[in-house]
Amino acid sequence: MTRLRVEQPGPLALVEDLGRPGLAHLGVAGSGALDRGALRLANRLVGNPDGLAALELLVGGFRARFDGEAWFAVTGAWGPVTLDGRPVAPYTAARATDGSVLELGMAERGIRYMLGVRGGIEVPPVLGSRSRDTLAAIGPDAVEAGQVLAIGPEPAASVPLLDQEAAFPPPDGPVTIALLPGPRAEWFTDAALAALFDSPWRLSEQADRIGARLVGPPLERRVQGELASEATVPGSIQVAGGGAPTVLLADRPVTGGYPVIAIVAPGSLDAVAQLRPGQELRFRHA
Structure with missing residues (x-):
């Protein structure tokens, strides 16, 4: 099984999916990715179903090493992304080999990156979701340096050759x-x-x-x-x-x-x- 070994999480790295709706009567918020469009796009770029869990990364300063090969995509915030020191184009799928190091620099536009990997981030679900709810402290804790995250099995869909939806960086003005x-x-x-x-x-x-x-x-x-x-x-x-x-x-x-x-x-x-x-x-x- 491919894994993602986190060496530097940045200010805040959370596992988020589309959340746990329908539980407000129990006092549980929906939670999930704040930028849901970025989550869906990251998953679509690597051939995942929309709702698979990804990493929501605040501002940047993230570094991780792949144990095994994997497709990944970074959406949401816009900033320098490198794989083994080479730039990775924003909002595109890229292939990491065993031992590859992924780094996300400080965001230049927007504030929250979404890192999707083919197969999704595998952590135990809580109330039907892998999302972290920071108010209720439900779901997986914030990712820490040295933590190893499992990546789920390959989905049935292939990685699309080209995404047809134009993607633009978050605006830096009004x-x-x-x-x-x-x-x-x-x-x-x-x-x-x-x-x-x-x-x-x-x-x-x-x-x-x-x-x-x-x-x-x-x-x-x-x-x-x-x-x-x-x-x-x-x-x-x-x-x-x-x-x-x-x-x-x-x-x-x-x-x-x-x-x-x-x-x-x-x-x-x-x-x-x-x-x-x-x-x-x-x-x-x-």
Whole structure:
């Protein structure tokens, strides 16, 4: 069996697949890859089914050695990727030989690489998924230096000769995010609702897989009373008492007590996953 021997994991290396949906009634979030499009693309490039587990690598600084031959692909963030010191083209499948060393430098565009290998990363599933939920501490722990990861058996599909879908690096300038109406939009003043769409926002340093705090004008509430905890979905934009919005992401709590002014449209969630601290974003109506 081919294995991946991790020599340097970088700031955060997690095993993620498409998550464990349908368990919110048990208090378990869906979790899974933040950039789901990058996961699907990495798997497609090496001939895997969409949902096989891959490595989500924050920022870069990752190095690993292949014990055996394997196809792999790196998607998501855009930066220097080398195999035995030779550059590997982004968003393409490449073949590693026994003993080959793969290195991912610091991302130049985006913030989360997705490393897919043919056969997927094999770790014991928990509640039907191999994903790490960083809030609930469910699933495999973060990958550590010296850890050896098993790679699953060859899938039935072959490695495609050419992927037909054009792939572009994450933008490094302002990003436009589509929003759906939130269930508690009426709790906010007309000025707050206008500011949400008219003002530029920036991603703060307080951003992880649970949620991403935004920096911008405070969003004033019309209703000042307490809100009983209610269900959240990925992309819910909760607004705390001081008026600062936070976009809840894959490892969010399944219920929350702050009003949700809007919800990031599913098609824009991958873009949020690749935002870098300080990067500008603007909202539009979906």
